[in-house]
Amino acid sequence: MTTTVSARPLARCVMVLGTTSGAGKSWLTTALCRYYSNLGLKVAPFKAQNMSNNARVVEGIDGAWGEIGSAQYFQALAANARPEVRMNPLLLKPEADTHSQVVLMGQVSAELTAMPWRGRSEKVWPQIAAALDALRADNDVVVIEGAGSPAEINLHASDIVNMRVARHAQARCLLVTDIDRGGAFAHLYGTWALLPEDERALIHGFVLNKFRGDAALLAPAPQMLQQLTGVPTVATIPMQWQHGLPEEDGVFDDRSVAAGVVTKTIAVIAYPRISNLDEFQPLKNMQGVRLQWVRSPADVALLQLRDWIVVPGSKATAADLAWLRAQGLDSAIAAHAGRGGAVLGVCGGLQMLGEALIDPEGIDGNGPGLGLLPLVTVFEPAKTVRHTEARFGQLADGPWAALSGVPVAGYEIHHGQTAQHTAMAAKGDVARAAIPGLAWQNRAGNVLGLYLHGLFEDSAALQALFATSGNAPVRTLDAVFDGLADALQAHFAPGVLQSLIHS
Known part of the structure; x- marks a missing residue:
């Protein structure tokens, strides 16, 4: 471009x-x-200028990938136009109540991030x-x-x-x-x-x-x-x-279900710095699926074994993980996983599911993970921003097995790099690489973490996960x-x- x-x-x-x-x-x-x-x-x-932690990876300047607000991404699709960074030249991504990361023409600008608002x-x-x-x-x-x-x-x-x-x-x-x-x-x-x-x-x-x-x-x-x-x-x-369109800040309500009787509840952990929640909108448009905010252990206690917990992306992973622990949600998630219930971590959620967050550069913060995957994440100054196409390998039996061999396309936006915990591997606790360098599964097969945003916007993934259960999208995005x-x-x-x- x-x-x-x-x-x-x-x-x-x-x-x-x-x-x-x-x-x-x-x-x-x-x-x-x-x-x-x-x-x-x-x-x-x-x-x-948009202020949102819901961002998409789009065509940037001189062949580089860049970020824009999700609202402009969907507006471009509605216009039958190719999304690109000129459509949202300035994006502010809140990292705290008084601080935002500044993205100019798709790229993070440390200089602008440090400047006063009016200047x-x-x-x-x-x-x-x-x-x-x-x-x-x-x-x-x-x-x-x-x-x-x-x-x-x-x-x-x-x-x-x-x-x-x-x-x-x-x-x-x-x-x-x-x-x-x-x-x-x-x-x-x-x-x-x-x-x-x-x-x-x-x-x-x-x-x-x-x-x-x-x-x-x-x-x-x-x-x-x-x-x-x-x-x-x-x-x-x-x-x-x-109306079927993701809300401006990715927020959904669960007052009703798209159609039919509820066959599955998908509970999304709603910590303070959640990001990219708009990627779950296709689930709201599914027959028989109910999306639910989770902010307390009591919410998790109501889930059935067939229900899923999603640990979504975060703009402040270590801080949101600390909040999650303060609510007692760490134990509640572990209990659901311990019963064999499905847990999915996306991007920051994947990082939380591991053993530790290590931050030598002061990017996000250090802290112990939830320990549901034998992984370690190290935060780096360079930010990974790209479109990604991959294919799931053979997954273990369990709620995610239907993704085996499925090709998927989505986008990555993350500072952390994640790998197997070497000491745990030496003792035989090895994560299954569902997609090398991108997605991992626990040995039991019910916990999956991946860096790829957009799994539920991928028609092949939706077909694999929901077709056999009788769920189907109510409307395509074009129909919306x-x-x-x-x-x-x-x-x-x-x-x-x-x-x-x-x-």
Whole structure:
């Protein structure tokens, strides 16, 4: 991939702003990407700065792999575009409440990570603007997602993700609010009122999201709001509990099951710095599968032998492992494994399942592991970021045996390097290499750890693990995207979506 600009006319930009975080910006941006792509247009998503520990490995600069936020990855798929780093030039990955790792154009930047928040914006803005300009040169439409609220007046002077982007692209903006929270009209009016006059002019429509009830009862509020602001309310979108798209921060709810009777519960350990949880969304779309957060031993005690425990990725493995122990979840996981129950560790979760974490460079932290796999992880400054294709070898009998011989594709994002514990090997306790250097299994066969993210997004792996149990995906990802686009067409005022991309 290069950033060379072409001679085609610059793309029209449609931007989705929100009155708050969680208002529905990512959902609406994804839906717009598919809607405009379905019109036969060449479409790309863009978010100048994302803060998330849910990241994907995509095409980077000069052939290198890079990281972007998962939301932009899925938006690119919805747009029928190849995901690449220009779509999310700046990614902040929280490592603590007051500290984030900074990823610029797909690569970790130690310099930017060490800089103060406000000092960083002017340093990165030229690259953000260049990435957006390059996308505009290569596409017909660029759908831009904002972050948080554009009316955070304490951050307005150093803004690089909301109205500065909108002004640079002269984007036609939609302002979306979560009406289910209450106070939606005050949120819309207050956001609009706090913007400078030239930025207000870029707001072309208000969107009420997550509405439950009779839309006729909203009157006369939308008309009154338009009289105050000059901005029409262009859509009222109903609450959609199971739209099928991963949530912005990978968070799922377990109020319902995709379809049918529950045949398996998959319990995901929900420690504070969980990462890449969006990779489990396909399981939420499976018939008869229930995903459940686990935060206490009591949650684990309710699991049946057929159920799985997943120890997911983490942005702070040693700290999350310490939290897990403080809750008593280490003993609960060990008890489930001791009964023969299935345990899966992914990336940081794999590292936790081993005997020890060793951190000579001060990258993450030292600590004893859970001891379910005879492995040792050493943290290194160099970060492994790549797409990976591999094939499982012969696995031991047990819940993971169906993966034997199955080819899989996914991505790796990790600092640690993991290997067999030599002293334990000398005593005969050797981990089975399910995929050399990438996945290991215990001798009993019920504990599996792997570095590969995306196992449940791989159709071959899903088929192997679930076909014989009668579970099947309810919807493909393409069907999910088309459903989002259909919802826009059904609930936006006629002609609005077309008018946003025409002069």
